[in-house]
Amino acid sequence: MDALTAGELGPDLTWFVLAMRRLEWGYAQLREGECDPRWETSEFDTDVGEVLNDAGANLYYFSVTRSLKSATRCYQAAVLLLKEPYGAIPVENLLRAALLATVKALFILQPNKRKSREARFGHLYHADRSALEYAAFRELKLLGLEVPNDDSKQPQPQVIQESKIIRDVLDDLVAYGNCLCDGRACPQRDIQGFRHRVLLLWDC
Ligand SMILES: [Zn+2]
16 A cells, blocks of 8 residues: 555545555454453443442443443454345444444543533433333333323433434544544544544434
């Protein structure tokens, strides 16, 4: 790649080579994460954020590590499935899950202020909890078991739109700006273009 100019390679091949470089970069990041002693630990860090449950566990830390592990395993599973004759659908589903897990981790890690990070986690957590309470309520009703007669007591699911989380995360990346190294394969180059491509793929 270095010996040839982009013009000699042609636009498609240039794009392909850059994509492969970025995938290599992504794998290196994942390997680094998995080599970190905190990857498997059940102990929790409170440096970045702390939201405790009744049992004293740090839900914020649990959520970050769980999202990162989900993203890693979904990407790895997608790569494995690419070699199998099952078609594109399972790969697309895994990539969708991986993208959501990635942006959820970034969404609660990105704000500079600890209070904003914990507040963002609070939004995500309460949306999940309310979905669970709503499902439990509907199930009890279906089984004819006791539920409050008063409709105003029926839990309403709070929804955080996935598209909004993706857009907020990408907007934060754009605000952070491009890397100044000027390397063509640098993953932090052309962040605006990156935002555009991710949103186009998400729309698809
Ligand atoms: Zn760079």
